[in-house]
Amino acid sequence: MPDPGPVTCAGCALLCDDVTIEPSGDGVRLEPPCPLGAQWFSERARRPASAPAATIRGQAAGVEAALNRAAELLRGARRPLIYGFDGATVEDARAAVALADRLGALVVPGGLAGAWPGAPALPLRGASSATLGEIRDRSQVVVIWREDPLTSHPRLLERLGFVDGSADGSPRRAWRGTRTLVVLDDRDTATAARADLRLRWARERDLEALTCLRAMQRGVAARSSDLGDALGGLLERLGEVPHAAFVYGPALSSGAGGQRRALALHELVRALCGDRHVVTLALPSAAGATGAEDVLTWQTGYCGSVDLAGGHPELVTATRPLMADEGVDVSLCIEGGLSPAPAGVAEIALGSLPARGDAEVSIHTAAAGVEATGTAHRLDGVPLALQAPLARDAPSAAALLARLLAEIER
Amino acid sequence: MSALRISGGRVHDPANDVDGELHDVCIDGGKVVAEVGPDARRIDARGMVVMPGGVDIHAHIAGPKVNAARRLSFELRRDDVEACAGALRSGTGGLVPSTFATGYRYSLLGYTTVVEAAAPPLAARHVLSELRDTPMIDKAFLVLMGNNQVLFELIRESRGAVSPALRDAVAWWLEATGGYGVKLVNPGGVELWKQNNGYVDSLDDQVAGFAVTPRQVLEAIGGAVDELGLPHPVHVHANNLGVAGNADTTLETMRTLSGRRAHFAHLQFHCYGGKPGGRLRSRAPELLDYLGGHPELTADVGQVMFGEAMTTTADAHVSAVLRDLSGGKWINHDTEVETGCGIVPYSYRARNYVHALQWGIGLELFLLGRDPWQVMLSTDHPNGGSFLAYPKLIRLLMDRGFREEQISRANQRAIRETALLDGLDREYTLNEVAIVTRAAPARRLGLRDKGHLGIGADADVTIYHDRADREEMFATPRYVIKGGELAVEEGELRRADDGLLLSSRAAFDPEVSRVLEPLFGERYTVAFAHYPVRDPALREPARIVEAGS
Numbered sequence: 001m002p003d004p005g006p007v008t009c010a011g012c013a014l015l016c017d018d019v020t021i022e023p024s025g026d027g028v029r030l031e032p033p034c035p036l037g038a039q040w041f042s043e044r045a046r047r048p049a050s051a052p053a054a055t056i057r058g059q060a061a062g063v064e065a066a067l068n069r070a071a072e073l074l075r076g077a078r079r080p081l082i083y084g085f086d087g088a089t090v091e092d093a094r095a096a097v098a099l100a101d102r103l104g105a106l107v108v109p110g111g112l113a114g115a116w117p118g119a120p121a122l123p124l125r126g127a128s129s130a131t132l133g134e135i136r137d138r139s140q141v142v143v144i145w146r147e148d149p150l151t152s153h154p155r156l157l158e159r160l161g162f163v164d165g166s167a168d169g170s171p172r173r174a175w176r177g178t179r180t181l182v183v184l185d186d187r188d189t190a191t192a193a194r195a196d197l198r199l200r201w202a203r204e205r206d207l208e209a210l211t212c213l214r215a216m217q218r219g220v221a222a223r224s225s226d227l228g229d230a231l232g233g234l235l236e237r238l239g240e241v242p243h244a245a246f247v248y249g250p251a252l253s254s255g256a257g258g259q260r261r262a263l264a265l266h267e268l269v270r271a272l273c274g275d276r277h278v279v280t281l282a283l284p285s286a287a288g289a290t291g292a293e294d295v296l297t298w299q300t301g302y303c304g305s306v307d308l309a310g311g312h313p314e315l316v317t318a319t320r321p322l323m324a325d326e327g328v329d330v331s332l333c334i335e336g337g338l339s340p341a342p343a344g345v346a347e348i349a350l351g352s353l354p355a356r357g358d359a360e361v362s363i364h365t366a367a368a369g370v371e372a373t374g375t376a377h378r379l380d381g382v383p384l385a386l387q388a389p390l391a392r393d394a395p396s397a398a399a400l401l402a403r404l405l406a407e408i409e410r
Numbered sequence: 411m412s413a414l415r416i417s418g419g420r421v422h423d424p425a426n427d428v429d430g431e432l433h434d435v436c437i438d439g440g441k442v443v444a445e446v447g448p449d450a451r452r453i454d455a456r457g458m459v460v461m462p463g464g465v466d467i468h469a470h471i472a473g474p475k476v477n478a479a480r481r482l483s484f485e486l487r488r489d490d491v492e493a494c495a496g497a498l499r500s501g502t503g504g505l506v507p508s509t510f511a512t513g514y515r516y517s518l519l520g521y522t523t524v525v526e527a528a529a530p531p532l533a534a535r536h537v538l539s540e541l542r543d544t545p546m547i548d549k550a551f552l553v554l555m556g557n558n559q560v561l562f563e564l565i566r567e568s569r570g571a572v573s574p575a576l577r578d579a580v581a582w583w584l585e586a587t588g589g590y591g592v593k594l595v596n597p598g599g600v601e602l603w604k605q606n607n608g609y610v611d612s613l614d615d616q617v618a619g620f621a622v623t624p625r626q627v628l629e630a631i632g633g634a635v636d637e638l639g640l641p642h643p644v645h646v647h648a649n650n651l652g653v654a655g656n657a658d659t660t661l662e663t664m665r666t667l668s669g670r671r672a673h674f675a676h677l678q679f680h681c682y683g684g685k686p687g688g689r690l691r692s693r694a695p696e697l698l699d700y701l702g703g704h705p706e707l708t709a710d711v712g713q714v715m716f717g718e719a720m721t722t723t724a725d726a727h728v729s730a731v732l733r734d735l736s737g738g739k740w741i742n743h744d745t746e747v748e749t750g751c752g753i754v755p756y757s758y759r760a761r762n763y764v765h766a767l768q769w770g771i772g773l774e775l776f777l778l779g780r781d782p783w784q785v786m787l788s789t790d791h792p793n794g795g796s797f798l799a800y801p802k803l804i805r806l807l808m809d810r811g812f813r814e815e816q817i818s819r820a821n822q823r824a825i826r827e828t829a830l831l832d833g834l835d836r837e838y839t840l841n842e843v844a845i846v847t848r849a850a851p852a853r854r855l856g857l858r859d860k861g862h863l864g865i866g867a868d869a870d871v872t873i874y875h876d877r878a879d880r881e882e883m884f885a886t887p888r889y890v891i892k893g894g895e896l897a898v899e900e901g902e903l904r905r906a907d908d909g910l911l912l913s914s915r916a917a918f919d920p921e922v923s924r925v926l927e928p929l930f931g932e933r934y935t936v937a938f939a940h941y942p943v944r945d946p947a948l949r950e951p952a953r954i955v956e957a958g959s
């Protein structure tokens with residue numbers, strides 16, 4: 001394996017760009033170590049040379065034939081859907097929205113198994129946010145809201161300056177004294193075990209807790225007696241510092257009531273900002289999520305799911321998978337996970353990992369960050385270059401999408 | 411590219427002292443040429459007005475800040491859509507259109523070059539990706555450097571002087587990002603905002619932790635840009651934007667930079683008298699006087715237009731003030747080492763004292779200034795209003811009757827604070843409009859091939875019907891020619907064109923990396939080696955304007 005110097009890991013949305021990779025067993029090892037990143041690289045490095053470049057109904061096929069079949073399906077589609085983007089680059093997403101525009105497709109940035117993102121909270125009230133370095137160097141209190149980054153984004157705490165054994169991993173902290181890691185979770189997670197201050201209540205009570213915090217912050221007594229002490233303790237800690245950050249993710253903002261909970265968090269942060277500097281950091285899991293959402297926003301004006309069937313962009317606000325209601329007949333999954341496609345939908349999969357056996361067409365793509373270069377947006381919005389330490393000559397999703405578009409326009 | 415003759419139009423090409431003369435403009439190979447053969451395509455421009463394509467020296471059209479503003483204004487785009495048709499992409503409009511719609515709408519307005527005025531260098535890849543998706547126009551972006559902690563360290567070391575290391579670092583940053591020019595926003599003040607919601611009172615305030623002052627930042631970076639000979643001088647958004655009494659700060663900033671070339675952004679927001687916290691007054695005449703004595707300084711106006719706007723700025727402290735005024739949506743985003751960002755939707759109302767005064771001050775800057783080459787047209791899109799309001803603004807300048815009628819609808823207490831009721835009968839001529847919307851911005855940007863129709867110029871040409879209603883005239887050009895090709899005809903796009911990225915380049919000692927790398931390592935959360943944008947797909951096709959050329 002050549003030594004390409006530090007590369008960017010796209011194993012999660014944190015996109016650590018200081019990673020050296022070395023062979024280890026039948027996979028790779030990362031330095032600094034990260035189990036998720038090692039697994040991610042290994043899965044992509046291990047692809048046998050004999051694996052087919054494409055399949056049609058599970059049978060090995062040439063890329064050209066697979067593209068033709070995909071174009072045929074899309075041309076004839078009544079209601080095409082484009083989704084996925086977990087491992088997609090910005091270039092892939094740009095090409096995907098270009099194709100969706102021509103097809104009049106529905107675009108869902110994300111998988112289909114869980115809840116759709118629906119209408120996010122940010123457009124309704126805005127948010128206060130910051131890049132990783134700002135939080136690392138300024139926030140003395142970091143509150144992790146019902147996420148377990150040590151599992152999902154293993155190096156997040158380190159990159160926010162919480163180094164093992166000491167809370168002072170910031171080379172340039174603007175603050176003095178100790179930092180506090182607050183973890184809210186009623187599960188005993190790896191992250192919760194690292195907390196300086198733990199808060200526990202059930203997820204169903206998040207909205208109540210956020211509303212109470214907001215009321216207490218305004219000087220109104222908490223109505224909920226059993227949460228009052230915990231919330232009071234948190235507010236007190238926040239009140240002592242000029243900088244704080246809230247880290248949140250799907251556990252807060254997805255599913256029924258997600259938008260309201262996210263709004264309540266942003267409202268609380270906004271109120272706290274009156275006399276201090278408080279920011280939020282959202283934790284999408286997939287490395288391609290932020291970039292895809294950014295591309296969708298600049299090309300259509302909307303973040304979230306967008307319907308181009310009317311010849312122009314329309315925002316889709318539904319928050320549950322509506323595949324059946326939408327009458328989708330052909331779906332195109334771009335660098336997505338392996339979620340099952342609903343019955344009766346012909347699936348075209350462009351991805352760097354083997355597609356599901358039931359895909360009508362699958363074409364292997366070079367994994368961005370391993371086999372191909374590209375651009376990805378880190379979870380805090382910072383755009384980064386992806387390198388190709390194990391460059392192979394498989395096409396990128398962007399290249400395949402451009403060929404599909406040309407084929408369809410022919 | 412085919413040859414083309416635009417014949418019989420009245421040509422307004424102030425950079426070449428052509429003021430409404432009837433003559434043909436010949437085009438070949440994307441350039442203006444002396445003659446074309448008899449087979450050349452012909453556009454009959456008799457009775458029409460011919461100008462170089464419009465050049466916007468200061469707007470916000472691409473990057474993370476603009477994209478966040480798009481998210482925040484989703485309601486405004488539902489009924490304002492562009493359909494996907496032929497080679498044209500779909501999109502949505504509103505105050506902050508999607509990228510394709512931005513390119514199309516600028517082109518439909520007769521603009522062929524636009525500058526994104528505030529890009530965080532850390533976000534260069536994002537800015538470049540968006541600009542790639544902004545068709546029809548040539549585009550450049552300015553790199554934010556006024557609150558960069560690494561540059562602060564170099565300025566501290568040089569005690570505010572222009573050191574070789576600082577000069578090299580500025581050139582390195584342009585080369586690393588593909589940027590065109592250098593922007594300072596509230597120098598020192600944004601770092602203070604991120605530290606403790608603070609702000610700058612005077613140019614000699616210390617930026618805590620760095621022992622540098624806003625004045626030193628202005629002198630050192632402004633001086634470095636000047637010494638490097640970049641095509642566009644340092645582009646300054648001065649401290650204390652929007653604050654009563656800020657004219658003192660602005661004058662002091664001008665004095666600090668005088669003797670060097672500098673451009674002042676959205677001067678209207680920096681022209682206020684009165685006491686901090688008190689009632690706003692106009693001090694536009696004083697600032698214009700100062701500019702009059704200093705030809706090395708220029709400005710754009712940043713006119714506010716009554717109606718909806720979207721304030722988007724690196725000056726995040728201002729956004730927090732607007733948040734508290736409006737109570738509405740608010741975005742704040744802190745970018746490590748480099749800058750901040752604030753976004754607040756805002757509405758300028760004619761009956762509101764402050765808004766009417768801001769509107770009136772903008773008009774004062776246009777109408778009381780002696781030299782249109784020095785004070786250029788902008789609304790700081792979308793901060794003072796959309797670029798789509800330019801035709802109305804031009805009518806306000808050209809049509810006294812219309813202006814007086816509009817003045818009569820505005821808050822009269824505010825209007826009385828301005829010179830607008832003092833028999834200000836000036837009406838802009840077509841040549842003056844051509845100066846403030848294309849010739850002067852192109853010259854100030856150092857774009858020698860743009861903003862004029864002399865031989866060798868880029869064949870970016872806009873042809874208007876000569877209508878009495880100047881708003882209508884400038885809203886719908888009869889033809890727009892971009893790079894020698896017909897782009898727009900009577901309000902319809904005729905082709906999809908990618909447009910060029912404009913970057914500038916100045917030589918620097920590559921050894922500056924040794925100085926920068928350790929300073930990066932302890933501040934940024936991205937690796938120094940990965941910071942510069944190298945991907946040709948992002949950086950090309952570009953036209954590079956060399957410093958000192």
Ligand code: SF4
Nearest residue numbers: 009011012016034037
């Ligand atoms: S935290 Fe995420 S991006 Fe960083 S090394 Fe681990 S998997 Fe890769």
Ligand SMILES: [Zn+2]
Nearest residue numbers: 468527675790
């Ligand atoms: Zn601006």
